[in-house]
Amino acid sequence: MNYLSVENLSKAFGERKLxxxxxxxxxxxxKIALVGINGAGKSTLMKIIMGLEIPDTGNVAINQQVKVAYVHQNPVFEGSLSIYQTIFDQSNSEVLQVIEDYHKAMLEAExxxxxxxxxxxxxxxxxxFQAWDFEYQVKEVLGKLGLHDTDIPVGTLSGGQRKRVALAKAILExxxxxxLDEPTNHLDLDTIEWLEDYLSKANLALFMVTHDRYFLEKVTNEILELDQGKVHRYLGNYGYFxxxxxxxxxxxDVELEKAKSLYKKELEWIRRQPKARGTKAKYRVDAFEETKEKASQKREERDIQLTVTTQRLGNKIIEIxxxxxxxxxxxxxxxxxxxxRKKDRVGIVGPNGAGKTTFLNMITGQLEPDAGKISIxxxxAFGYYRQEESSFDEEKRLIDIVKEVAEVVNIAGGATITVSQFLTQFGFPPKQQHTPIAKLSGGERRRLQLLMVLIKNPNFLILDExxxxxxxxxxxxxxxxxxTFPGCLIIVSHDxxxxxxxVEHLFVFEGEGEIKDFPGNYTDFREWEKENKNQDSRIKIQEPENKVAETKVEASTPPSQTKVKASYKQKQEFKKVNTTIAKLEEEKANITNKIAAGIEDHEELIKQSNRIAEIDAELEESELTWLELSELEGIE
Incomplete structure (x- = not known):
């Protein structure tokens, strides 16, 4: 049965044809996902299908026998209504009224x-009313989405909580x-995993805009790509796409080259023909025009290049x-x-409200701790990309916004480029650079926000969603x-x-102020949790302790019977560390032999002695890394 049809749909904003x-x-x-670059028109297409935007041409037809539910990217509700009233506001079902009365009576009894x-x-x-099954479903959905107190007015909720309400409302309908328009934005990882499992098994048709690649891999069976104003269909998941x-x-590319070659030949033929004979081969002249149009097509590749430099990090980075x-x-x-330590790669995970953003604000000096010390x-040099979208002057041009920070930009390799060239590298072509901020899509605004962070050449990046x-x-x-970023990195992400x-290890926010250090990435952590969920004892992860005398804190390892498996990156790093240690030891032995043989030049002697001290420091750091990695399962 056909649920929805989109026919000959067109949309443009001024000269910009989507x-x-x-x-x-x-x-x-x-179960279809719509993908495409920022600014391609995905959200506009979704709004047209939802009836929130009017197309220039074409129409959208929805089967009248089909029940449709929408979840907008940023849901808006009547602020005075409670969560429960919002979820069931369009239903006068007696069953729902009985369930609501039953819930209230249960609370009274408690x-x-x-x-x-x-x-x-x-x-x-x-x-x-045979309401028990439905009551159980309501309880499960609300519980999994973290909506426990349903009497709270939705006007007091955060963006993430409103998204949960919208999802609950849509699912229970x-x-x-x-x-769904970006269903995983603002959700925590546990909720995303539950939603992913639910949608992959649910008996419904699905059309969504998302950039969550695990979602695309596990939920969808078809992908539509909006590219250069056309739709391309792929009958498979993300890997197939x-x-x-x-x-x-x-x-x-092959067809374009063929068209260009044919165009050259046909152009020669056109030029050779006398004007009087032009009518005899009108079909060929028409074909020439079609070939010319095809050969003139240009694929608007948005080749984004991130090549900024970073300031040098000293031995002391952050000590907490x-x-x-x-x-x-x-x-x-x-x-x-x-x-x-240098090149630390830390992921931060935990439920919403556990304190992740508070932690970031404290280490960047925007919030003072109640006790303890943070030494920077x-x-x-921090670069802090915040979860909240930066506010820009909507009337100002894109290039003027960036020029307020810098006129020129230092990129990798020591070269200097203009702000315009830097914007082009970030996927903002010269023509777009002179347009007002108001005309940027949501994704383009986020890309500008990232540019504004990197243009300052930070060596400690904090990326919050x-x-x-x-x-x-x-x-x-x-x-x-x-x-390949040479500095330190902290990532908070639902992706x-x-x-x-x-990431190479995680700070796990467990609630009640507890933060544990887990040696591995997110999938490693989830697999470890699953292995231990049936055990009586809690998972014990050694708390990181501040050891000022050392350059790093030893990451803990799980008990031997549940050792964390080494990731591919960790295995590669282990091989690299082995090679580094061998080279350093060989260099140290050569210098030692050279000194023992006698160096007459006093300055050269000092230089070689200093190099031995540097090698010893590098060896100590490499050996600590080797010890940490050697504890992981699968390291050879």
Whole structure:
């Protein structure tokens, strides 16, 4: 059964054409993701389908027998309504009224109110309406989405909480077709995993805009790519999409080259023909015009390059000693100590409200701890990418906003480029640089926000939900940049793929002020949790202790029977450390032999002696890393 049809849809904003004459349909059982670069028109297309935007041409037809539910990217509700009223505001079902009355009566009974007669009547009604199954589903969905107190007015909720309310409302409506715009934004990792599992098993059709690559891999069975104003369809998940897109791009390159070659030949023929004979070969002249148009096509590749330099980090980076923070009776951080080392790659995980943002604000000096000490090295230069979108002057041009920070930019290799060239590297072509901020899409604004952080050449990057609203191309480029970033890195992200690729250990916020240090990436941590969930004892992760005399804190390892498996990156690092140690020991032996043989030049003798001291320091750090990695399972 066909649920939704999009026919010959076109949309443009002024001279900017988003898409032209696109058509596709959604049928029963299909789970489709819409992907494309920032500014391609994904959110606009979703708004047109949801009836929030009017197309220039074409139409959207929804089967009248199909029940449709929407979850907007930033849901807006009537602020005075409670969570429960918001979720069921459009339903006058007697079943829902009975369930609501039953919940209220249960709360009264828990408070010691004698309402046995009322409860007896409600039990009969629950049986009569066969409401027990639905009541269980309501309880499960609300619980999994963290909506425990449903009497709270939605006007007091955060963006993430409103998103949970919108998801609960959509799921409990039991739609045939569910439309989702960036469903994982603002959700914590546990909720995302539950939603992913639910949607992969749910008997419904799904159409969503998302950049969550694990979501794309595990939930979808089809991907639509909006590229250059056209829709390309891929009958498979994310892995299949990557393979087939690469094939499509290669095929388009081949066809473009053929068109250019044919165009040259036809151009010669056109020039040779006398004007009087032009009517005899009109079909060929028309074909020439088509070939000319095809040969003139240009693929607007947005080649993003992140090549900024970083300031040199000294030996002292950040030292945290017995840090504590509370808000009223709620303990956020209790007695936490840690010494950051060079090239630290730390992921931060924990439920919403556990104190992750508070922790970041304290180490960057924007919030004072209640007790303890945070000591920042003199050479440490922070770059803080915040979860909240930066506010820019909507009337100002893009290039003027960036020029307020710097006129020129130092990039990797020591070269200097203009702000305009830097913007071009970030995927903002010269034509777009002179447009007002107001015309940027949500993803383009986030990319500008990232640019404003990197232009200052930080050596300690803090990224709080950096993947929100960024397209797949930007994410891949950002990951490649961070993979070779020479400074320190802290990442808070709901994007599991992003975390798995970049972090080497985790600060796990367990609540009640407890922060544990786990040696591994997010998938390692989840696998370890699953292995230990049936054990009586809690998972014990050694707390990091501040050891000022050392350059790093020894990361703890799980008990021997549940050793954490080494990731691919850790295995590669172990091989590299082995090679480094061998080279350093060989260099030290050669210098020692050289000194023993006698060096007459006094300055050379001092130089070689200093080099031995440097080698000893490098060996100590490398050996500590070797010891840490050698404890992981799979290291050879």
């Amino acid at each position: 898409f032209s004459n696109i058509s596709f349909g959604i049928s029963q059982g299909q 408070r010691g109110i004698d309402n046995s007669e009322k409860m007896a009547g409600l039990f009969e009604k629950m049986d009569a 039991k739609p045939d077709l569910l439309l 990557l393979d087939k897109k690469a094939e499509r791009m290669m095929q388009e 000693e017995k840090m504590q923070k509370s808000f009223g009776d709620k303990t956020i951080i209790k007695d936490f100590s840690y010494t950051f 090295g003199q050479t440490t 950096p993947t929100n609203d960024l397209d797949l191309m930007t994410l891949n480029t950002l990951e490649e940049f961070l993979d 599991r793929y992003f975390m798995d690729r970049l």
